[in-house]
Amino acid sequence: MRTPLRPLARILQARQQGLNPDSIERENLKLRHDEIREKARGRAQFRLMVLCASFVMAFVAIGARMGLMAATEPLEPRASAPGAEIIAQRADITDRNGRILATNMMTYALYANPKIMIDPVGAAVKLAEIFPELDAKALERRFTDGRSFVWIRKVMSPEQMQSVHDIGDPGLLFGPREMRLYPNGTLAAHILGGASFGVEGVHSAEVIGTAGIEKAMDARLRDPAQAGTPLALSIDLSVQAAIEEVLGAGMTMLNARGAAAILMDVRTGEIISLASFPTFDPNDRPAPPVKGDPGDSPLFNRAVQGVYELGSTFKIFAVAQALELGFVTPETMFDVTPPLRIGNSKINEFEGKNYGPMASVTDIIIKSSNVGTGRIALLIGGLRQQAFLKSLGLFDPSPVELAESRSGKPLIPKKWPDIVTVTAAYGQGLSTSSLNLAAAYAAIANGGVMIKPTLLKREGETTGVRVMSENTATEAVKMLRGVVTKGTASLGEVPGYEVAGKTGTADKPKSTGGYYDDKVVNTFASMFPASNPQYVLIVTLDEPQDDTLSETRRTAGWTAVPVAAEIIRRVAPLMGLRPTLEPPAMDAVTAASN
Amino acid sequence: MRSVLYALSFLALIALGFWAYRENYATQAALKEVEGLQRQIVGLRETLSVQRAEWAYLNRPDRLRDLTTANFDRLGLLPMEPSQFGAAAQVAYPPTGVPEIGFSTDIQGTLATPEEGL
Numbered sequence: 001m002r003t004p005l006r007p008l009a010r011i012l013q014a015r016q017q018g019l020n021p022d023s024i025e026r027e028n029l030k031l032r033h034d035e036i037r038e039k040a041r042g043r044a045q046f047r048l049m050v051l052c053a054s055f056v057m058a059f060v061a062i063g064a065r066m067g068l069m070a071a072t073e074p075l076e077p078r079a080s081a082p083g084a085e086i087i088a089q090r091a092d093i094t095d096r097n098g099r100i101l102a103t104n105m106m107t108y109a110l111y112a113n114p115k116i117m118i119d120p121v122g123a124a125v126k127l128a129e130i131f132p133e134l135d136a137k138a139l140e141r142r143f144t145d146g147r148s149f150v151w152i153r154k155v156m157s158p159e160q161m162q163s164v165h166d167i168g169d170p171g172l173l174f175g176p177r178e179m180r181l182y183p184n185g186t187l188a189a190h191i192l193g194g195a196s197f198g199v200e201g202v203h204s205a206e207v208i209g210t211a212g213i214e215k216a217m218d219a220r221l222r223d224p225a226q227a228g229t230p231l232a233l234s235i236d237l238s239v240q241a242a243i244e245e246v247l248g249a250g251m252t253m254l255n256a257r258g259a260a261a262i263l264m265d266v267r268t269g270e271i272i273s274l275a276s277f278p279t280f281d282p283n284d285r286p287a288p289p290v291k292g293d294p295g296d297s298p299l300f301n302r303a304v305q306g307v308y309e310l311g312s313t314f315k316i317f318a319v320a321q322a323l324e325l326g327f328v329t330p331e332t333m334f335d336v337t338p339p340l341r342i343g344n345s346k347i348n349e350f351e352g353k354n355y356g357p358m359a360s361v362t363d364i365i366i367k368s369s370n371v372g373t374g375r376i377a378l379l380i381g382g383l384r385q386q387a388f389l390k391s392l393g394l395f396d397p398s399p400v401e402l403a404e405s406r407s408g409k410p411l412i413p414k415k416w417p418d419i420v421t422v423t424a425a426y427g428q429g430l431s432t433s434s435l436n437l438a439a440a441y442a443a444i445a446n447g448g449v450m451i452k453p454t455l456l457k458r459e460g461e462t463t464g465v466r467v468m469s470e471n472t473a474t475e476a477v478k479m480l481r482g483v484v485t486k487g488t489a490s491l492g493e494v495p496g497y498e499v500a501g502k503t504g505t506a507d508k509p510k511s512t513g514g515y516y517d518d519k520v521v522n523t524f525a526s527m528f529p530a531s532n533p534q535y536v537l538i539v540t541l542d543e544p545q546d547d548t549l550s551e552t553r554r555t556a557g558w559t560a561v562p563v564a565a566e567i568i569r570r571v572a573p574l575m576g577l578r579p580t581l582e583p584p585a586m587d588a589v590t591a592a593s594n
Numbered sequence: 595m596r597s598v599l600y601a602l603s604f605l606a607l608i609a610l611g612f613w614a615y616r617e618n619y620a621t622q623a624a625l626k627e628v629e630g631l632q633r634q635i636v637g638l639r640e641t642l643s644v645q646r647a648e649w650a651y652l653n654r655p656d657r658l659r660d661l662t663t664a665n666f667d668r669l670g671l672l673p674m675e676p677s678q679f680g681a682a683a684q685v686a687y688p689p690t691g692v693p694e695i696g697f698s699t700d701i702q703g704t705l706a707t708p709e710e711g712l
Contacts, residue, residue: 099650099653100646100647100649100650103643103646103647103650104643105643105644105647106640106644181647183647183650183651183654184650184651184654184655184656185654185656187654187655187656237655238655240655241655241656241659242673245659494676495676496676497676569675569676570673570674572676573674573675573676573678573679574674578679579676579677579679
């Protein structure tokens with residue numbers, strides 16, 4: 001209730017007593033001001049308290065939150081649901097039709113924490129029973145020497161895991177692992193290579209490629225953005241299986257130390273099949289050899305790493321170049337009487353034969369004359385010859401996507417005198433890989449365009465560098481067809497597929513210099529069908545010999561050629577290549593009905 | 595008037611707080627469910643990859659080759675040959691005329707020789 005400043009009763013009373021009524025008003029005014037001030041002070045105090053309290057609460061909240069965050073395990077903020085997790089860390093590898101060549105499988109690694117083990121001695125004995133390669137004594141020592149972490153196994157089968165569970169020791173622990181699996185076993189082993197564990201932790205381990213395409217394409221296979229899309233190779237699994245079957249059988253039959261085959265699409269450069277023997281199982285990749293010739297190891301890829309003197313298969317390059325330069329025509333005659341003298345050296349024909357006195361360029365190829373090819377090479381000259389062979393990629397390691405291709409560096413003479421010009425023309429004196437030869441033959445087969453060979457499936461058109469005119473290439477293919485129809489590769493004829501090709505028998509160089517008399521590398525470089533070449537097939541056999549007809553034969557015509565012919569007979573239908581001949585058993589056409 | 599406004603805004607605050615609380619818990623529940631589903635998907639994916647690996651393993655060319663050899667009596671399968679390519683002219687004409695009503699496919703299967711049937 002508001003008190004009046006001049007209450008009438010008190011004013012009248014003061015007037016009666018003769019006092020100043022204004023003092024009453026002043027006094028009341030002062031009281032009223034005091035009251036207002038008190039009220040304002042109280043309110044201000046309350047506000048300050050509230051403000052203070054909110055500050056305290058805010059700081060306490062922040063402090064508590066900080067304390068909490070510092071004390072707890074870090075956790076990803078869960079503003080949204082996690083995206084679809086991809087189980088495969090490493091992308092699968094498939095063949096050109098999507099059949100799996102390499103995939104991943106979940107398994108477990110076994111480790112132990114001896115600090116929490118109940119019976120380390122008993123567990124060590126039982127583990128050694130489950131895993132025969134473990135030594136119970138050594139394991140026991142590691143369990144009891146006071147360490148708190150022991151790796152026992154990198155991967156194991158579900159049965160083994162169950163057996164470990166059955167031991168029932170709490171100190172035996174499992175860590176999930178993603179394991180690389182090659183379901184086809186040894187098939188395409190040299191292409192795939194292999195994989196192993198890189199950095200290993202308890203919860204996971206990284207899988208890294210150790211060889212082959214697994215190593216060469218490691219970054220692509222590990223890229224998390226592409227983990228869901230398999231890497232499609234140019235390989236055809238059925239063709240690869242057929243080639244490995246035939247090549248393996250041929251190698252056994254001819255007592256060869258090793259063999260290699262490459263089948264390549266001449267237009268796209270895609271390698272349909274690449275096989276090398278002896279082979280291995282990429283699931284259980286053997287350790288690289290520490291002594292002896294690394295070339296004898298099953299890990300050695302003879303098609304890519306192995307550089308050999310490929311012999312007469314090179315002759316077609318000299319002839320093609322001479323045709324390209326306009327120096328010769330297929331009918332030009334050459335004096336092929338042996339020997340061809342270069343300085344102090346004499347060049348002879350194989351087994352002292354004589355194809356002379358004169359032979360046409362076509363006959364030089366068909367009969368595989370060293371002297372004739374030498375004369376053609378001398379016509380071309382060393383510099384031009386080198387440039388041409390280089391343009392065919394024969395002087396560089398193959399650019400294919402394999403980790404081993406870099407080590408397959410061709411061996412090229414440093415100097416190039418006339419004698420090298422002549423020997424190089426028939427493929428002695430310089431070594432290169434079978435894959436390089438396949439790419440160079442593909443350039444002849446596809447009309448003169450050099451295409452980079454690849455193991456990856458290619459989509460659409462492929463472009464390359466033109467190394468010879470289409471005319472030259474056609475003429476060269478015609479000559480190669482002649483080699484099969486009437487030359488050294490007569491066993492290579494496959495009805496319906498018009499095989500064209502060139503044999504090569506090269507003496508193996510000794511490590512001490514010179515050449516072996518009874519050790520050869522046989523090569524058959526072929527293409528089919530000759531009228532419109534689609535595929536190039538190179539078959540190489542290392543130290544083969546054919547003992548069937550009471551004499552030992554080591555020429556490619558008797559070893560590599562029949563193997564190649566059988567391969568073509570088997571794989572051409574698999575690739576949907578229709579034979580040009582009419583099928584023999586033609587049923588009569590009848591209007592049949594019910 | 596002002597106190598009514600205060601009261602209303604206070605009520606609105608409580609209501610919003612209640613709504614936010616419920617939304618928060620609903621979100622947490624949804625996230626938990628998604629996580630569960632995700633785990634299920636991962637499990638299924640894992641099973642799928644094992645199945646695909648198994649399929650590839652069972653269909654590896656070596657095994658198929660051995661199987662066709664072992665079952666040659668029944669299947670009579672041989673590697674594909676160039677002579678197996680046929681011409682379109684070799685394919686028989688489709689049966690002419692409309693089959694009788696009530697024609698049973700079972701009967702077609704029991705015909706003794708193929709010449710009688712197709």
